[in-house]
Amino acid sequence: MSLSVPVAHVAVEDPGGPIEDAKSVLSRLAAVPGVALAVLVDREGFLIESAGDMVLEAEAAGALAGCLAEASEAIGRELSQGNLVGLIAEYEAGLILVNMAGSGAMLATVLCDPAVLDRARDDVKKTLSDLLKVA
Amino acid sequence: MTRPGSVVDSHRRPLSWAIVVASFLVYLALLVAVGMAGLHLDVPLPWWLTQTVPPLLYALLVLVVVRPRSATSLCGGALLLWAVHLLLGMLTEPILALLGGHGASGTTWSFPPAPLPELLWVPVLLVPLRDLLRGGPGSRSANPQAAASRRPVPSSRTPPFSAPVPTGRTPVEKPANASVTVGRPLFDKPPMAPARPLGATAVTSMVTSMEPRIEAPRRPAMAAPAAAASGLAAPDSDRSGSESRPAAAASTAAVGPVEAAPSQTQQLTDELLAKDTSDEPLRVSATRVLAQLPPEALAVPFDSLAAELGAQSFLLVPRRLALAQLGGGIVRAEWDLMAHQIPSHLLAMSHDAIKAGLPDGQCVLPLDEIVRQFSPEIFLTAGPAPDVRGIEVFSAPFQPLEARRSETEAASEKVLPPPIVSAPVDPSLPDEIAGIVPAAAEPAESPADSVDVPHHAEPVLVEPVPAVVSGSNVPAPMPPARVDEDRPEHAAQGARRPRVEESAPTAERGRPAAKPAHRASALQDDLHLLRGLTALLPAVGPLAIEVRVVGGVTLLSATSPAVDDDVAVTAAALLLPLMRPGRAPWPVDQVTLRGPRAVLILTPLGPLPAGGPVLAASVPPGGSVALLELRCRQVAAAHAARAVAPLDGGAASAEERDEPDLLDVEPSTSTREVASSLGALGTVTASSLRDPETDHALYLFLPPGSDVRAVGALAHDVSGVMRQVAEAGLTFRTAVLRSAARRVVIRLLAGHSNSIVAAGETAKPGLAYRQVEHAAAALGAL
Numbered sequence: 068m069s070l071s072v073p074v075a076h077v078a079v080e081d082p083g084g085p086i087e088d089a090k091s092v093l094s095r096l097a098a099v100p101g102v103a104l105a106v107l108v109d110r111e112g113f114l115i116e117s118a119g120d121m122v123l124e125a126e127a128a129g130a131l132a133g134c135l136a137e138a139s140e141a142i143g144r145e146l147s148q149g150n151l152v153g154l155i156a157e158y159e160a161g162l163i164l165v166n167m168a169g170s171g172a173m174l175a176t177v178l179c180d181p182a183v184l185d186r187a188r189d190d191v192k193k194t195l196s197d198l199l200k201v202a
Numbered sequence: 203m204t205r206p207g208s209v210v211d212s213h214r215r216p217l218s219w220a221i222v223v224a225s226f227l228v229y230l231a232l233l234v235a236v237g238m239a240g241l242h243l244d245v246p247l248p249w250w251l252t253q254t255v256p257p258l259l260y261a262l263l264v265l266v267v268v269r270p271r272s273a274t275s276l277c278g279g280a281l282l283l284w285a286v287h288l289l290l291g292m293l294t295e296p297i298l299a300l301l302g303g304h305g306a307s308g309t310t311w312s313f314p315p316a317p318l319p320e321l322l323w324v325p326v327l328l329v330p331l332r333d334l335l336r337g338g339p340g341s342r343s344a345n346p347q348a349a350a351s352r353r354p355v356p357s358s359r360t361p362p363f364s365a366p367v368p369t370g371r372t373p374v375e376k377p378a379n380a381s382v383t384v385g386r387p388l389f390d391k392p393p394m395a396p397a398r399p400l401g402a403t404a405v406t407s408m409v410t411s412m413e414p415r416i417e418a419p420r421r422p423a424m425a426a427p428a429a430a431a432s433g434l435a436a437p438d439s440d441r442s443g444s445e446s447r448p449a450a451a452a453s454t455a456a457v458g459p460v461e462a463a464p465s466q467t468q469q470l471t472d473e474l475l476a477k478d479t480s481d482e483p484l485r486v487s488a489t490r491v492l493a494q495l496p497p498e499a500l501a502v503p504f505d506s507l508a509a510e511l512g513a514q515s516f517l518l519v520p521r522r523l524a525l526a527q528l529g530g531g532i533v534r535a536e537w538d539l540m541a542h543q544i545p546s547h548l549l550a551m552s553h554d555a556i557k558a559g560l561p562d563g564q565c566v567l568p569l570d571e572i573v574r575q576f577s578p579e580i581f582l583t584a585g586p587a588p589d590v591r592g593i594e595v596f597s598a599p600f601q602p603l604e605a606r607r608s609e610t611e612a613a614s615e616k617v618l619p620p621p622i623v624s625a626p627v628d629p630s631l632p633d634e635i636a637g638i639v640p641a642a643a644e645p646a647e648s649p650a651d652s653v654d655v656p657h658h659a660e661p662v663l664v665e666p667v668p669a670v671v672s673g674s675n676v677p678a679p680m681p682p683a684r685v686d687e688d689r690p691e692h693a694a695q696g697a698r699r700p701r702v703e704e705s706a707p708t709a710e711r712g713r714p715a716a717k718p719a720h721r722a723s724a725l726q727d728d729l730h731l732l733r734g735l736t737a738l739l740p741a742v743g744p745l746a747i748e749v750r751v752v753g754g755v756t757l758l759s760a761t762s763p764a765v766d767d768d769v770a771v772t773a774a775a776l777l778l779p780l781m782r783p784g785r786a787p788w789p790v791d792q793v794t795l796r797g798p799r800a801v802l803i804l805t806p807l808g809p810l811p812a813g814g815p816v817l818a819a820s821v822p823p824g825g826s827v828a829l830l831e832l833r834c835r836q837v838a839a840a841h842a843a844r845a846v847a848p849l850d851g852g853a854a855s856a857e858e859r860d861e862p863d864l865l866d867v868e869p870s871t872s873t874r875e876v877a878s879s880l881g882a883l884g885t886v887t888a889s890s891l892r893d894p895e896t897d898h899a900l901y902l903f904l905p906p907g908s909d910v911r912a913v914g915a916l917a918h919d920v921s922g923v924m925r926q927v928a929e930a931g932l933t934f935r936t937a938v939l940r941s942a943a944r945r946v947v948i949r950l951l952a953g954h955s956n957s958i959v960a961a962g963e964t965a966k967p968g969l970a971y972r973q974v975e976h977a978a979a980a981l982g983a984l
Contacts (some may be wrong), residue, residue: 111827111828
C-alpha cells in the first residue's frame, strides 16, 4: 500500500496496520539528535502519527504544517514550479521541515538545532521512503 | 598621503613619489651632514638587537599604516621595506666613509648594515606603496561592485588608515571608531531614532526631487546614529555649515535632543532595524545621485550619463544606513561611500573637489527607490491598529448624524433581518492574537453609544496556542464592509430549506435583547469574536463574516468566498437541531461536514437552547481544515471561560422529534472484518441498523457498551442532512461529531444510501479518517 494510492484501490484486509508501523519509522527520525518532533499528517493537516519530545504540540504542528504546505503549494503553482516537494521554515529557535509523503500525507519535522539540518534532511528522505513502504 | 575615497591608488599618484624623492634628497643631505661632521650613528645596542628591530618596526608600520588584508601582505610589506633597508644601509656606509675622509679605500661593505640612518627614510616608501601593499582586490576604481560591498570609506573626520573590510557579506571586526558598514554587526545596537515619528506617508510617498526638504532644518536634530559617528550620513543634523566637525562633537550635539525626546521614536527605529535583518545593500540610481553634482564635475554630458554607466547604473548603499534615516524622511550618504562605485572616466573633478561641493560632503538618496526595497511589513508598527469597530454598523450615506441615530433607534425597535450584519475581516486587531480573545464589552446605554463606544476588551487567556500567528498579520484583502438590511434571497429558498428566522435573538436566549443597546452590544461582541477567529487564520485566506439568527440560534459565520454561503447556512440550519443537548449521546463540541468542494465546521459557543451562538466556518477542503477546527475550538474554549451557562447546560431538549425506527441487522462477516481495521479509534464492535422506510443501512463501529440505537439514530439524521444538502447543491460525504477526544465519523457510502458510523476516542484523527475511508471503500464495494 502507498499513501499515494487512491482509496478505492486500497486493499481492505488491514488498512490500519501498516500505517501504525509509521510510528516506529517516525520514532527513528525523532531519535536523531536535534530533531524535536516528527509528525505525519494528511493533506488537511489531521494527525496520522507523531513521535518526538513535543508530541503535545503534534496536533497543532500538523495543522499548521498543512496550512503552510497549502500556501506554499499555491506559490509554486503560481510560478509554474510544479508540485510542492518540501519546504524549510527557519525560526529563531529552530527549523521546521515539511515534506510531501506521497499524494495524501505530509511529514513535518521540527528541528531544535539548526546545525543538524543537513543530517536531518537525509534522515527525512529516508523516512519518507520508509513511510511509503510501510503505509 | 592618499586621501580615502580617492579614485587613484597611492602608487599611481605622482605626489606620492614626489614625497619619496624629496625625502630621499633630505636623507642624502642628512648623510652629507653626518659625514662631514664625522658623526657616528651607531646604536648602543647588541648587534642582534639592532638587526632585529628594523624588520619588526617595519612590520608594525605596515600593520598600522597599510592595514593589510592578509598576513601575506603584512609579511610581504615588511620584507620589502627590510630589503630596501638593507640595500640602502649597505650603500650608506660607504658614502659615510667617503664623506668622512677615508676616501675610496675606506669604503666598507658591511652586512648587515647599521640600522641608522636608513631607518629614517625607508618608512616613507609606505606613502606610495600603501595601497599596493594592502593586497586583496585591485584598484578600487576598477571594481565598483566590490568597492561597494566594502566598508564605506570614512570621511575626512575619520582618522586615516581606517581598516577596510574584505569584500563580502558582513564585516566582523569593529574598529575603534566604529564606522557604519554594510553589514549588521555594527548595528547590533541600533542607532538612535529620529525625533520625528515614523510616518507611513513620509516613507511611502513618492519622492521626485532629490533636494532636501525645506523643513528639515526645523526638525529636531536627529540622533547620532552609527552612521553619523562614522562620518556617513547624519540625517537631519544641523546643516548650517558645511565645515567639518569633529565626529565626537557632532555626536554630542545630536545626542542632546534625543535624550530629552521621548523614547517612542527611538523604539520605532529600533523596531525597524530589528525587523529588517537583511544584509543586502540597497540599489539606487547612479544618475539620480550624479544629478546632484555640479555640471563641471561630470566628464560627459548628463544626458549621456545613463549610456556611459551601462550595467553599472546602480550604486550600492548600506541597507541599515538608509533604514536608520528613514524616520527623518530623507536619506543621505557620504560621497566617499559611493565614489568608488562611479567609473573614474565619468568624472572631471577629483573626488575631494566633488565632495567639497556637496553639502556636508553628502548626497541625498532617492527615497522612493529605497522604500521600495524594504518589505512593507517592516513598516507595520506593533502598536494598536486603527479602531474601526465604531463604523461597522452605519446607515445609508448622505444622512445627518441625528437622523442616523434616530434610524438606529427605530431599527432597534424592529426586528433585525438576517443576516444581521456582515463585515469585512480585520484580522489585525492587536487584542486578538492567538489564544487571546476579548471578553464581552460593557453594554452601552444607548444605541448611539453602542455604536461609538469602543470595545474595552479584556483579554482572556485560553489554552496555550503554539501559534505562528501574531497580531501584526497583514490583513487579507476583503470586500468593503456592508450591512445587509434585507436578504430576500434567503426567504425565497424552497420549502426544504430550514427556517431562517427574521427576528433578533430574544430574551430567552440568555443574550440581552430587551434593550436595543444590549442587542447592539451583543452584535458587536459577535463580530468581535468572529474577527478574533479570522485573526487566528491568516493562512486560510479571507473569510467573510456574518451574524444571522437561524432557528433561534445566533449563527456566527465565517465563510470563504469559494464556498456558497447560502448552502453552508442551510446545512448549518439543518444540523443545529441535531447538536442540541440530549440529541446526541454525548455533548457535541464540534461538527465538521467534509465534502469535495467545501468543509463546514460548526462549533457551539454557548448552549443551543439559550440561542448559542454557534460558530460556522466554511472553507474549501485543503490544508487549512485541521487548523480551522483547532482555532474554532480555541475560540469556543475562550468563550466558555467567560460564559455563565455551561455549553451543555440545560435540560435535554424536550422537543418532539420523530425517532427513526431502525431495525437491528446482523452484521456481515466483512463488516466484522472492517471493525478490526479501525484501530485508530480504539476497540470497536461492529453492528448494523437498517431504516425500513428508506432501506438505508448503517454500519456502526462503536466502542463496546455504546448505545448503538442512540448513535444510530443520530447518525441516521446526520446522514439525512447530508443528503438534503446534496440536493441543495453542496455535497458532503463525511460528518465528524466531536466530543472532547471522542469522535463520531459518519461516512456516506457510494450512492449515499448507506453509511458507516465509526466512533471512539482518538488522538490521531487523520489516521482514523483514513481508516474510515478504507472501510468505506471496502463496504461501498460490497
